[in-house]
Amino acid sequence: MSNILVVGSLALDSVETPFGKRDDILGGAALYASTAASFFAPVNVVGVVGDDYPVEALEFLRERGVDTTGVEVVTGGKSFRWAGRYEYDMNSAQTLDTQLGVFGDFSPKVPEAYQQASHVFLANITPSVQSAVLDQVDPGCFVMADTMNFWISSAREDLLKVLSRVDLMLLNDAEIRQLTGTPNLAKAAREVLAMGPRYVVIKKGEYGATLVSAEGSFTLPCYPLQAVLDPTGAGDTFAGGFVGYLAWAGSCEDQDLRQATAIGTVMASRVVESFGLESLAATTNDEIYARYFALKSMVHFEELPAGL
């Protein structure tokens, strides 16, 4: 049976966008990814919070089949808190405050019951910690990892070690340019593949995502929405939907990876329609099918007739 291990941050976010403001809502990469993945397969989540964290609020995840016993609660510790603001250009957040709290010393212990996961998503954490997780899981599992600009500059050697051990690396367009020093994205993607992963996914914010492998590239736009309320967590939700779909499909041929990209896109389109996890958690399978079908229609075009 496929099941998924997600390792990363659980946070309390305070977010302001042109459409509203929320304080101390549930957030963090691992939470967004786990919620999205839970639509497709059983999920085990590993993270750390302080005793200021409303663990009872994770009940909705347990109802969705997510095992949260891997979330360590540090007595007397403070949870990771992030505060950020988006302007009308929703592509990048302005970080107003970051309090790492207990997440600053995160040293994930993967419970024995989780070590046989078929699929692992390493959300954005210190690369050396990502490697320490990989030391605790079945080497045959499918591993996806995310990172950020800070680690590319401050922990490059550790990040290169992670890259040599993962199946798929997620990077946004600025990160892949920073990592490779190559402005051309098609070329940069090939350079990342040469660092180890079989696949790289370039996240391009409102412009969608591109999957690149030795077999070629596959690009999808975002699902078009007239109203994006809060883009927080879109990338992690994409990753969670992606890894969830792969676990459900039980194979990872080129076509499966393409479908996973589409599912990631669909799930990300749901999460940005509300602050926090609200709209994502309320998604129905019918909505997933409908948006997937709409996305497929949105990129469909006919063959070029003969006779030029």
Next chain:
Amino acid sequence: MSNILVVGSLALDSVETPFGKRDDILGGAALYASTAASFFAPVNVVGVVGDDYPVEALEFLRERGVDTTGVEVVTGGKSFRWAGRYEYDMNSAQTLDTQLGVFGDFSPKVPEAYQQASHVFLANITPSVQSAVLDQVDPGCFVMADTMNFWISSAREDLLKVLSRVDLMLLNDAEIRQLTGTPNLAKAAREVLAMGPRYVVIKKGEYGATLVSAEGSFTLPCYPLQAVLDPTGAGDTFAGGFVGYLAWAGSCEDQDLRQATAIGTVMASRVVESFGLESLAATTNDEIYARYFALKSMVHFEELPAGL
């Protein structure tokens, strides 16, 4: 018989990119668009140059079936000259110098033989001049128009008149946000449709293009290239391929517009592979078919299996 009228600039460009430098090469929106369109249907081009322009260099266009008798040569006048530089981020040019020359007083007279064009492309010129061209052509023709940030701010009323008369408007992402004051592209596109055109194409540089109509939206990525030598003319080449395909197809259903978007994308991928027109003009029909097919494969994914 379909044929195409292209009205716009013919210029002598001096271009510098990280990959080289060329001085006084053939350029201008009308020239890029006409060359691209000439692969699909007969083209008539209307423009103006000075007697410093090497008109004999247009022979390659005449060999491609482009009628250049509508290019007025002003004795004693200077041709439009543009000098620009691109950094590694090829999305935007830094203009180093612009000499409008005779193009500053461009008052296009559409020869009688051209007035029955089935398709018209109004490249980026003063909106009042675009309107003056529309006064001279068959009101039943299919009209595409381009514009730029300068006219959106300095000639907004005239531009709105053009918008009310065209079938399809081309705008890049910055321009459509400027025109509508709406940051969300999906919403901005609807607002432009409400200004008159049946279709809007949002050009997103390296991120591709989106076609929007009342029927929905269609998005294609750029054709991925490992080496982009000079992006000058990519948007006009896209437009020329687009209008050329529509003229060749002889209809403009939703599927035709989608195929035209793909052809525009393919032609644009050819022009950026060299400085100026060199690689575009050398394109073969086999290359067009191959890239079209590759682009179609690049966005293909299978249905979502039942059983979620």
